[in-house]
Amino acid sequence: MRVIVADDSLLLREGLVRLLREAGLGVVGQAGNPDDLVALVADARPDVALVDIRMPPTHTDEGVRAAARIRARFPDVGVLLLSQYVDTSGVVRALSREPESFGYLLKDRIADLDELTEAVKRVAAGEPFIDPEVVQRLLGRRRTADALETLTRREREVLALMAEGRSNESITQRLGVGDKTVETHVRNIFIKLGLEPDPEGHRRVLAVLAYLQA
Template identity: 45%
Template sequence: MNQPLRAVLGEDQPIMREGIAAILRMAGIDVVAAVDNAVDLVHVAQKHLPDVVITDIRMPPDLEADGLVAVRKIRAARPETAVIVLSQFLDASYALDLVGDDPSGVGYLLKEKVASPRIIIDAVERVVARESALDPDVISALLGRKRPQDPLAALTPKERQVLALMAEGHSNTGISKQLFVSVAAVERHVTGIFLKLGLGQGASGQHRRVLAVLRYLGQ
């Protein structure tokens, strides 16, 4: 019998903390600790060694990016820990900082998405499986930025859809299901995207290609 996933939760607002914990428990996830500050978050993660840490970005003690700093410390000590960071504001720089050099096991969601339990549970499942789960609205913001002589303008509408789903962390199979096309068709689009954006063959591999796309979009 498989053991339930074990989660640690960091959120300083009691109602939000209890709500997220309830969503996780209803999905059969064991919430082994729930704290209201970043210092305790690091401590309980080190103590319980959870499968996933879910935290708000802005938490005590400084009410700045304390949650983000905390999960960096947690992953530095134990890289296999999956993390999901929740943000009240759409700030793509937070997502890029969180990903760093390794997008595997990383999720970034806008806090408003917690209202949809399926979204947060799907994100948990993906990051625990060492995939990435980045909020579509954040990716849309990165895609929508205006730049002089933007190579994104050369992409077809379908390629832009594929690029967005790649950046969110979806595999070719996942993209094919989202867009109702064959995996072979997705692979052709991915090849075309890399050629047009000059990402090269070094972007091969699921995590490397997500990282390549995010770095490109973050420029």
């Protein structure tokens, strides 16, 4: 697997490179600003680019905008955003455009090699990944959508795990329940959110977006 690391902090970049190589992943380049990142992606064509949300010159949303440029020009390249803080607005906008191969991980969790490796591999495999801690913080916020308020406690737990990018099989293992039970919860979530059957299978993504936006 080929990975690019983009962060204006040289210390953090070097730390990420070391961790990724310890996990057996190949780092093919580093960038300290958005323009260098996009140019490096064009040249190296990695499987995944790890991108800090806040990059020079203003340290606001340059990373998110660089990620959008990468997704537009190189849709086969996965993007894993890194952030010091929970900043769901930019992530939600990006996910709403192209949720596949897109992830969001808090920086205070990248020292966990298993967590970091799972995030990179899932994004490289074309799956979405949302940091579990981000999901848990979102769970504590007041929901404004009446439809979400109708979900049971267990259905909210299932939807939170869906928001992490987990499959039904993974949710079954995490909750310790049967396959049919999880399927029933997912079906109930779709019904309560008013998501009709979709031949392209977008209901899962729409349910997660509704959850994150609320």
